Amino acid sequence: MPALTVAGIPSSLRKNAYSTGLLGAAVEVAPADLKITTVDTSQFPLFIQDNEARPPADVRAFNEQVRTADAVLFALNEHEYSISAALKNAIDWGARPYLENVWTGIPAGLLSSSISRIGGLRAKYQLRQMFDWLNVFPINQPEVSIPFAPRGSTRPASWWTKRAGN
Ligand SMILES: Cc1cc2nc3c(=O)[nH]c(=O)nc-3n(C[C@H](O)[C@H](O)[C@H](O)COP(=O)(O)O)c2cc1C
Secondary structure, three states: OOOEEEEEEEOOOOOOOHHHHHHHHHHHHOOOOEEEEEOOOOOOOOOOHHHOOOOOHHHHHHHHHHHHOOEEEEEEOOEOOEOOHHHHHHHHHHHOOOOOOOOOOOEEEEEEEOOOOOOOHHHHHHHHHHHHHHOOEEOOOOOEEEOOHHHHOOOOHHHHHHHHOO
16 A cells, blocks of 8 residues: 555646656656556546536546545646646536535646747646645645657657656
8 A cells, every 4th residue: 555645637638648758757756655646537528517516427536536645746738838728627627516626735746848948837837826726735846847848759758757857
């Protein structure tokens, strides 16, 4: 039984996404007593408030995984200087109904990557703004942001690990 459980939350639904590779690297280097489980948000319907009291089974499973985790680890890409629509959708499902916000009080690690020189940092700051309302506690250090992501597109998780350490 691991001492700490972490829900790894991918922001990209793209096959072979660079940001998901970064999450794979985190799983690879995690100490034995820390278990990171990547959650699957790929089939979530678009959040519509009319349906918030009756979320589908995969959303309910996701909410339970976040609620029972000791921490979450976001692996961000960047879309239009912000977080992806897929991640925003998953966050909305978790935050509703009002007073049943699964994010409240949870510590969050942040990884980011993008093909640009900024490495997804703008998405990271957009997400940090949401943390105020969600009541998420970001872990400030270490910072992991990988610029020029395609250079690593065919690399294994261990390559990302080495890069993140630089
Ligand atoms: C709709 C869209 C918007 C994007 N906007 C940005 C952006 O604002 N900043 C950036 O650095 N890259 C942007 N990109 C490039 C993505 O960061 C890049 O494709 C990234 O590697 C995608 O992440 P993934 O590999 O995890 O899917 C955008 C890509 C798409 C498809």
